[in-house]
Amino acid sequence: MSIIDLRAALEPNKISQGSVFINDIPIIRTGKRSDFMIGNFVYKDQQVEFRIWEPNIFKAVTDNGPGVYDAEVIGNSFNDKVYLTVRSIAPSLSDNIKKSDFLMSIPPIILEANWQRVRERLSELGVSDKCWSLIDDVINDPELDGRFQTEGAAIRYHDNIIGGLMHHTTKMLRILSSLLENNPELLASSDLLCFSIVVHDIGKVFEYDNLEVAPYWYSSHRVRGIEFLTKYAERVVENYGEEFYRQVQSVIAGHHGEYGDRPTTVAAAIVHYIDTMESQVTRLIQELQTSEDGRIYDRDWGFLHGLRLGDK
Ligand SMILES: [Fe+2]
Ligand SMILES: [Fe+2]
Numbered sequence: 139m140s141i142i143d144l145r146a147a148l149e150p151n152k153i154s155q156g157s158v159f160i161n162d163i164p165i166i167r168t169g170k171r172s173d174f175m176i177g178n179f180v181y182k183d184q185q186v187e188f189r190i191w192e193p194n195i196f197k198a199v200t201d202n203g204p205g206v207y208d209a210e211v212i213g214n215s216f217n218d219k220v221y222l223t224v225r226s227i228a229p230s231l232s233d234n235i236k237k238s239d240f241l242m243s244i245p246p247i248i249l250e251a252n253w254q255r256v257r258e259r260l261s262e263l264g265v266s267d268k269c270w271s272l273i274d275d276v277i278n279d280p281e282l283d284g285r286f287q288t289e290g291a292a293i294r295y296h297d298n299i300i301g302g303l304m305h306h307t308t309k310m311l312r313i314l315s316s317l318l319e320n321n322p323e324l325l326a327s328s329d330l331l332c333f334s335i336v337v338h339d340i341g342k343v344f345e346y347d348n349l350e351v352a353p354y355w356y357s358s359h360r361v362r363g364i365e366f367l368t369k370y371a372e373r374v375v376e377n378y379g380e381e382f383y384r385q386v387q388s389v390i391a392g393h394h395g396e397y398g399d400r401p402t403t404v405a406a407a408i409v410h411y412i413d414t415m416e417s418q419v420t421r422l423i424q425e426l427q428t429s430e431d432g433r434i435y436d437r438d439w440g441f442l443h444g445l446r447l448g449d450k
Contacts, residue, residue: 139208139232141239144179144186148220152213157230158188159240160204161350166196175199179222181240187221189214198228204350206230206237237348238288243300249287253304256311260332263318268377269329273336276370282343289342290349297420298349303342306416310335313412327405330382334389334409337363341390360398363390423447 142156164177175196178185188211190196199207208230211222257270277286291297291306299305314331318324324331341363345355354362364387367374374383391399392406393413401407422442425434432444 139230139235141181141235142179142209142211144181144184144222147211147213147222148186148215149213150215150220153210153225154212155210156208157206157232157235158209158211158227159206159237160199161240163204164188164196164199166200182242187219188224189221190224190227195224195227202229206235206240208232237350238300241300241349243288244302244305246287246301249301249304249308252308256308256315259315260311260318260328263315264325264328265332266329269333272370272373272377273333276337276340276367279366279369281366281369282340285343286340288348289346291339291342291417293346293349293351297417300349303339306420307336307339309416309420310338310409310412313416317408317412324408329378330385330405331408334386334405335412337367337386338390338393338409338413339363341366358398360390360394 139155139157142154142158144158146152147154158179159181160177161180162178164175166173166175169191172191173193175190177188177190177199179188190199206229207227209227210225212225214221214223261267261270278284285303287304288300290299290302292302297303297306311332314335318328318331339359341359341361344352344362344366345357345359346352367386367390371383374386385403385405388401388403389406389409392401392403393409395401395407395410395414401410422434426432426444426447429444433441434444436442
């Protein structure tokens with residue numbers, strides 16, 4: 139089975155067969171004849187609505203939840219609205235098609251190049267080799283299963299793409315390098331700030347699972363990050379002393395500012411500002427790119443008039 143090209147499949151009355159991906163639990167509505175299901179198929183940046191009119195067909199989706207399915211669909215349009223009607227659907231049997239094939243991703247080669255560049259910049263500014271070797275071991279720890287490099291930074295908001303966590307972290311390190319240049323007083327704490335940024339969201343590897351909510355999401359990436367790092371406690375304390383280790387814990391716990399445990403250290407406050415700056419600017423750009431009328435709605439400020447954006 140190959141992946142259905144969602145946009146092409148929308149052509150009225152066209153029948154397509156292949157694999158599709160459902161990211162979110164669809165909703166069930168009560169219709170005149172019987173209940174029916176409305177949901178979305180996702181493929182990279184395409185999101186296309188589907189409808190299933192027969193309860194005995196959508197039962198496979200209610201029973202199995204979000205995931206990869208094999209389906210037969212037909213293009214439909216009603217009152218200018220286009221959607222796919224699903225004629226049959228069942229959990230995918232193909233081993234070679236995975237969920238990550240359907241999600242947007244940042245190419246690993248770009249992630250790696252950006253990481254190396256900021257690493258060189260921060261090393262010039264004084265981040266020590268000792269710190270980088272600790273960072274290398276932490277982000278490549280077998281328990282993370284390589285997911286620091288592949289997990290998203292969020293499910294719905296900023297950097298909700300494969301590789302988003304590393305991308306978000308890299309962008310924060312770039313902001314840190316500017317702050318170290320602007321405020322040379324901070325250079326004495328460059329290892330602490332650099333290491334804290336690298337690990338501030340590392341617990342997302344446990345909160346999410348390939349951009350889906352993981353089973354124990356409710357203990358939060360802050361708690362899970364602190365828990366994960368305990369295995370490095372001895373090494374960090376030996377290299378830097380206990381104060382450094384406790385400061386790192388305070389950054390992980392307090393980096394959400396007023397939206398979590400309030401910051402208790404200056405380091406936590408600084409990382410919170412960097413995190414907010416990075417994630418909010420990325421969110422504004424992402425929302426503007428998908429806005430239909432060129433403006434976006436902000437929860438606190440109302441409608442924001444758009445800004446001209448170029449290509450990446
Ligand atoms: Fe966070
Ligand atoms: Fe973050």
